[in-house]
Amino acid sequence: NAGVTQTPKFQVLKTGQSMTLQCAQDMNHNSMYWYRQDPGMGLRLIYYSASEGTTDKGEVPNGYNVSRLNKREFSLRLESAAPSQTSVYFCASSPRTSGGNEQFFGPGTRLTVL
């Protein structure tokens, strides 16, 4: 099993450009999440999908959209990138949305917006 995979690993954008970050998991998990990691701030939740067909906002959703394409795949889209979106983005999944479940993380995408 590959676990959680993310593409691309690195990306440089100019302000105003758009892009989609891809995430897939092969653990048959119901719930998937997108986080951003900034120095000294831990991880902050952007959006989550409790199950296939549902998505909801997390702590910092502004400037992002998501699509839960199927049970395996959950994509994050930046419609008009801004320098404030320079960050490392992590996708995660968990079996279900009960409180005791740990989340499994992908390797991350390092995004720089110039």
Place this chain on the structure above:
Amino acid sequence: AQSVTQLDSHVSVSEGTPVLLRCNYSSSYSPSLFWYVQHPNKGLQLLLKYTSAATLVKGINGFEAEFKKSETSFHLTKPSAHMSDAAEYFCVVSGRTGGYNKLIFGAGTRLAVHP
């Protein structure tokens, strides 16, 4: 509301000496608690988790953590540090909020291990 505070942003130890990474949490109900590790330019890996069973939790690579409700703490320890332990460590509290499995991350503690 839930929150987690990691008391040290940086910890430096010598190889072979004990490691202590401190974490305090706040939760209005019995929490689930986790420690994750992140090696440079890598994703996050689960070290261990507490879910209201034994208060002393053993994890991978010789790490363990003790849940102390009276002190609202969940400190991470290891008897003898290895060079490969150098990484960033995150204390995390989890709970069901608004219909999803919400993880609240601490700001992280960067562990340096010197020869």
